[in-house]
Amino acid sequence: MPAMSLLDLPSEIIFLIFEYLHKQHIVYSFLELNDDFALTVKCFIRKQFDLTKVNDDIIFQYCLSTVLPLIGSNLRYLSIGYPYCLSTYIKSIETYCPNLDTLTIYCCSQKEDIRHYVAHLIHHELTSLHFIFNHRIIGQQISLRLLDKSRNKEFQKNSIASSSLILHLSSMNDLILLKRYSESDYLPNGLYMIECMLNGEWLTYNKDDLCIMSKKFHYECIFSIKQIDNDQCCLEYELYHEHTQHRLTVLKYDEDEEYWISSSILSTHREESFCLCSTFTFEKINNENQFYIRPCYSNAKHLQVLGKRIIVSVCNNDSILSHHFRFHHISYE
Structure with a gap:
């Protein structure tokens, strides 16, 4: 009786053998064996x-x-x-x-x-x-x-x-x-002036903490906004005061502490620490470039205007204008 090789087997038998093998092993072992096996493998896959x-x-x-x-x-x-x-x-x-x-x-x-x-x-x-x-x-x-x-x-x-x-x-x-x-929503990297919709004033740099000031063009009111990853896939942003290159931060809220503390103020003067949050997301409110701003830590609330300062929200009512900010794009990076 003449010897028979695998190449001589009918396709029906080959299919039965393939039933006992993983597909990735089938293609690795048989796909390029010859044209007949290539066709058989494709039909099986x-x-x-x-x-x-x-x-x-x-x-x-x-x-x-x-x-x-x-x-x-x-x-x-x-x-x-x-x-x-x-x-x-x-x-x-x-x-x-x-x-x-x-x-x-x-x-x-x-x-x-x-x-x-x-x-x-x-x-x-x-x-x-x-x-x-x-x-x-x-x-x-x-x-x-x-x-x-x-x-x-x-x-x-x-x-x-x-x-x-x-x-x-x-x-x-x-x-x-x-x-x-x-x-979160997309915002192009670039330079912005940020308007507080509660009173129409600009977010501005101050020697103590970030405050708001009357609406006039001034270098203290210009901020650089940039996504933190090069592929721009995370929709998380860092904000820097353009003139000083100080980064905006808040401290992560601790539920064991008093609900509102001074650390919840948006600031550019903190030293680096493990409880520091320096990334933010923007959530679009309407088609007029109005956004909520949210720090990127677990259960963080939106930022809001309180008096002359910007703080992490003290309430759950995001519909009020103190939580609304309009971004005026000055230039792209």
Whole structure:
């Protein structure tokens, strides 16, 4: 009886063998064996490919550089992610997988900010967005806000075509950051004058603390605003007084302390400390460049005008004008 090699087996037998193997091992071992095996592998893979079980760097890179270019256009369902960062595979998906219905990603937020995922993956054609933690869907309201935000061109950084996006979160802290991102709005880096809507006066630099002054153009009223990350994905900003280059800060509120203390005043004179907050988000109120300003720490309230100073809010009523600030853009950086 003549010897028979694997190459001589009919495709039906090959399919039965493939049933006992992981797809990533199938493509790594057989996709480039010959044309017949390449066709058999493509037929077996069909429309769904799961790379979440790959823990070998060589196989993972092979899938990105060789497999996706060959089968990516046929895929409708792709799962990918941990322990690999988004930055290692996003270009491959964008280039080779134009027909995805559902993209499932296991986020590696220990290495990458979770907000980078939504910043790079939401787009105006996305119809479904789900966050999963411990095998259950969480943060539905956050998902809805982000879907609404995806219609805005300012939040579209890539064009990965999938109608459904599923993100598996690493921790509940991811959801906290996503909530902050969903409530925040984009502001171009540059120089601004900040108007307090309660009285129409400017936010201004003072030798003691930041105060407000009568509305006239003056260098003391000019502030530099810049996103803290180079990719501009976090929507968190630092504010500097342009003339002195002093950074604006507040101290994080401690619930064990008296509700309002002097440390809650917005200031440029504090020394660095672990309880210092020097980043802020802006939440758009209307189309007239009016925003809420919120310090970036857990449960922080908006800033408000109190007398002649700017403080972390002492109340929950954000509808009053003391919480409203208008940003007048002077120049771009």
